[in-house]
Amino acid sequence: MRPIVAALAIAIGTLAPASAMAESSSMAVEHAWARATPKAATTGAAYVTLVNNGTGDDRLVGASTPVAEKVQFHSETNENGVMKMRQLLTLDVSPAAPVVLKPGGIHMMLVGLKQQLKEGQALPLTLTFEKAGSIGTTARVGKIGAMEDPDPHADGGE
Amino acid sequence: MSRIEETDHAGQGRMSLHWPWGPLLGGMMFATVIASILWLHRSQTPFVGGPFELINAATGRQVSDQDFRGKWLLVFFGYTHCPDLCPTTLSNIAESITQLGRLAARVQPLFITVDPERDTQQVLVDYTGAFDHRIVGLFGSAGQVAAAARAYRVYYAKRMIGDEYYMDHTGTIYAVRPDGTYATSFLSTAGSSEIAKSLRQLIGNDGK
Amino acid sequence: MTRGMKWALGLLLVFLVFDAVALTIVLRARRSSVVALSGKVVRSGTAAIGGPFALTAADGHTVTEQTYRGKWMVIYFGYTFCPDACPTALSNMSIALQKLGREADKIQPLFITVDPKRDTRQVMSAYLESFDHRIVGLVGTQGQTDAVARAYRVYFELHKEGGDNYLVDHSAYFYLMGPDGKFVDVVEGATPSDQMADQLRKLIDEQSSQD
Numbered sequence: 360m361r362p363i364v365a366a367l368a369i370a371i372g373t374l375a376p377a378s379a380m381a382e383s384s385s386m387a388v389e390h391a392w393a394r395a396t397p398k399a400a401t402t403g404a405a406y407v408t409l410v411n412n413g414t415g416d417d418r419l420v421g422a423s424t425p426v427a428e429k430v431q432f433h434s435e436t437n438e439n440g441v442m443k444m445r446q447l448l449t450l451d452v453s454p455a456a457p458v459v460l461k462p463g464g465i466h467m468m469l470v471g472l473k474q475q476l477k478e479g480q481a482l483p484l485t486l487t488f489e490k491a492g493s494i495g496t497t498a499r500v501g502k503i504g505a506m507e508d509p510d511p512h513a514d515g516g517e
Numbered sequence: 518m519s520r521i522e523e524t525d526h527a528g529q530g531r532m533s534l535h536w537p538w539g540p541l542l543g544g545m546m547f548a549t550v551i552a553s554i555l556w557l558h559r560s561q562t563p564f565v566g567g568p569f570e571l572i573n574a575a576t577g578r579q580v581s582d583q584d585f586r587g588k589w590l591l592v593f594f595g596y597t598h599c600p601d602l603c604p605t606t607l608s609n610i611a612e613s614i615t616q617l618g619r620l621a622a623r624v625q626p627l628f629i630t631v632d633p634e635r636d637t638q639q640v641l642v643d644y645t646g647a648f649d650h651r652i653v654g655l656f657g658s659a660g661q662v663a664a665a666a667r668a669y670r671v672y673y674a675k676r677m678i679g680d681e682y683y684m685d686h687t688g689t690i691y692a693v694r695p696d697g698t699y700a701t702s703f704l705s706t707a708g709s710s711e712i713a714k715s716l717r718q719l720i721g722n723d724g725k
Numbered sequence: 726m727t728r729g730m731k732w733a734l735g736l737l738l739v740f741l742v743f744d745a746v747a748l749t750i751v752l753r754a755r756r757s758s759v760v761a762l763s764g765k766v767v768r769s770g771t772a773a774i775g776g777p778f779a780l781t782a783a784d785g786h787t788v789t790e791q792t793y794r795g796k797w798m799v800i801y802f803g804y805t806f807c808p809d810a811c812p813t814a815l816s817n818m819s820i821a822l823q824k825l826g827r828e829a830d831k832i833q834p835l836f837i838t839v840d841p842k843r844d845t846r847q848v849m850s851a852y853l854e855s856f857d858h859r860i861v862g863l864v865g866t867q868g869q870t871d872a873v874a875r876a877y878r879v880y881f882e883l884h885k886e887g888g889d890n891y892l893v894d895h896s897a898y899f900y901l902m903g904p905d906g907k908f909v910d911v912v913e914g915a916t917p918s919d920q921m922a923d924q925l926r927k928l929i930d931e932q933s934s935q936d
Contacts, residue, residue: 387672388685394812397805399851404808421706425601433892435809440911441880442810442897463915468808470890481678483601485688485705491672492689493705495595495602499678503855504816506917510677539733543740 385413386452386491390508391484391498393469394462396476403427403469403476405484405498406460406508411452413490419450419458421487428471430484435463444468452488462506476500478509565691566592566699567668571629571661574641574654582697588625589700589720590693591712594671594686596632597644602688602705604648610690611649612709613716620720623695626652631673631686633662692716695723774900774908776876780837780863783850788863790906793833797929798902801914802879804840804893805852814914818899819857821921828926831904834860839881839895841870901925903932 386409393405405424411417422430432447450465452458460466467484476482482498501509566582573580591610595603607628614621628645630636633656636644641654657665666673673686688705690712700719703712779789799818803811815836822829836853838844841864844852849862865873874881882894898911909932912924 385670385672387674391676391685395855397812397852397855399848400805400808400812402806402808404812423706431890433809437897437913437915440897441894442914443894444807444809444892446892462809462813466809479679481600481681481683483599485602487704487706492687492702493602494672494685495599495688495705496685497600497676497678497683499676502816503812504819506813539737540740543737547740 386411386417386488386494388486388494388496389457390511391496392505392508393476393482393484393498393500394505395478395480395500395503396472397503398475400475401470401472403472404462405430405467405469405482406462407467407484407486407496407498408460409450409452409458409486411454411457413454415490416451416453417491418489419452419486420448420489422467422484423487424469424482424484426473426476426482427469428473429469431468431470432465433468434465437463449489478502565669565702566693566697569629569661569665569668571655571657571665572638574638574645574656577638580655585625585627585693586697587695589623589695589716590691591624591626591716592629592669592691592693593627593688594629594631594666594669594673595688596630596684596686597636597640598632598681598683599686600683602686606688606690606705607645607648607652609707609709609712610652613712614649614651616709616713617716620717621651623720624716627655628652629655629662629665631662631666631671632684633657633659692719694719774876774878775902775906778865778869778873778876780865780869780873781846783846783853783862783864785846788835788861793835794906795904796833797831797904797909797925798833798835798900798906799912799925800835800837800877800900800902801898802837802839802874802877802881802896804838804895805844805848806840806890807893807895810895810897810914814899815853815856815860817914817916817918817921818860820918821925822857822859824918824922825926828929829859831929832859832925835863836860837863837865837870837873839870839874839879840883840893841865841867901928 389408389410391405391407393403396403409419419432424430432450433444434447435442435444447465450458478500480500482500483495484498485493485495487493499509568582570579570581572578593606593610595606597603610626614624614626617624628641630641636656638656641656645652645654656662669691671687673684676683676685690703690707692700692702694700701715703715775790777790779787782788801814801818803814805811818834822832822834825832834857836849838849844864846864849864853860853862877900879896880894881896884892884894897914899914900911901909903909910928912921916924
């Protein structure tokens with residue numbers, strides 16, 4: 360019987376700390392911003408930086424805004440001079456490194472814009488994570504070709 | 518060649534015969550796998566909810582989580598300057614308790630502000646009343662709000678846009694049992710029918 | 726074999742089977758969530774870029790490769806549905822044009838849509854209002870669009886997987902054509918406006934001093 364006891368002891372010993380760590384992720388959304396859109400444009404782009412302060416991986420599974428019919432995630436790559444955009448169904452956010460959405464990289468595409476986005480506006484955005492649940496944020500709308508958060512130092516604490 | 522040598526060494530090793538290497542290795546692998554599975558599924562058993570001390574906007578009195586024992590709670594954190602998420606969610610909550618009919622008497626929806634700076638007592642009463650008078654608004658000092666948010670693992674942060682500030686915040690709705698334990702949660706994408714249906718099931722299973 | 730060893734072997738077997746099953750579950754759950762819609766990679770050559778084309782400007786005028794002879798044409802191929810790369814490129818170009826000052830008078834910037842189905846003249850004209858007004862938007866029939874894309878070795882591919890919200894792969898570059906209509910160089914759309922202005926000025930000056 361001793362082998363079984365030994366095996367069980369080790370199994371339980373390994374499990375205890377693992378279950379203590381089992382907690383939901385804690386996600387912070389930073390630098391939520393969007394670009395103003397040209398007139399007649401039916402799409403827009405929004406960007407965020409996702410910081411997973413938890414202990415386990417999480418995943419962005421959806422997003423929505425009242426100003427667009429839907430929000431999709433896209434990667435953009437320049438392959439031999441060809442700009443390729445591909446839809447990503449989800450975005451993994453590990454505690455190891457923040458996920459930075461930015462022009463020329465991964466972006467949120469606002470599809471079916473209901474209104475033109477203008478510089479200085481506040482764009483409501485709700486992100487849904489597999490573990491962190493829903494998080495509501497408000498994106499700053501910058502210039503049409505803006506390459507970064509128009510006010511990168513304005514995010515305060517709690 | 519080397520493999521044969523290793524086997525010979527192992528055969529001569531003092532521990533190899535006495536130690537249950539098979540179960541040991543198997544056990545460790547087993548444990549690792551169990552740990553990974555738990556780790557992957559930990560979202561399904563979040564430790565959410567807990568004690569809070571806040572002020573009931575309707576009465577102006579200090580309340581704690583204890584005061585709501587015996588009722589099913591729908592807990593939602595937000596703020597009244599919230600442009601989209603909070604109005605949508607509070608409408609869904611209002612609509613869902615209306616759909617519950619008589620069962621609604623056993624449910625207490627709570628709206629906890631993460632913006633106590635602007636969401637004073639009267640502001641909260643007016644705001645929650647616009648959705649349903651059964652929704653109780655709770656506010657408190659910055660510290661009390663932070664403690665309540667921590668208990669529910671709710672994230673919130675201030676964000677300036679021009680001269681105005683907005684609050685980023687978790688928009689999940691938490692359902693709490695009459696004994697104060699966590700029951701389930703609803704994403705902001707959940708509609709009123711989904712919330713009502715789930716609550717009806719939960720209350721029904723409670724067997725009271 | 727002792728009783729203990731049999732036990733040990735038996736347990737090992739059970740654990741290994743369990744591990745195999747459990748690992749499969751874990752690996753399946755962990756499998757990359759990134760689902761990329763497939764697309765072909767096509768290299769675009771640089772030889773013999775340019776040639777005759779006939780398209781329609783937003784105001785209804787026909788524009789051919791002859792229309793802007795004597796000017797430097799800076800051509801971008803894109804589409805208004807494009808949320809990120811095209812606004813970046815057009816915005817960079819708009820600012821670069823302002824930075825070039827009088828030198829910009831030598832340049833005719835063109836934005837040719839590779840998505841004529843959605844980008845009508847009206848859409849193009851409204852879209853370009855938000856950028857430097859010297860940028861002329863050009864649309865064509867599908868045939869005309871295919872022809873100009875072929876002439877400029879511009880690659881574009883429609884991805885119809887998204888239904889009406891389809892995406893289009895398109896060239897990342899501005900094509901700089903000399904006053905004689907010959908291809909000079911490409912400038913990447915993502916080039917910051919300062920650099921873009923410098924590059925354009927340099928290319929134009931170099932070419933002018935050779936003449």
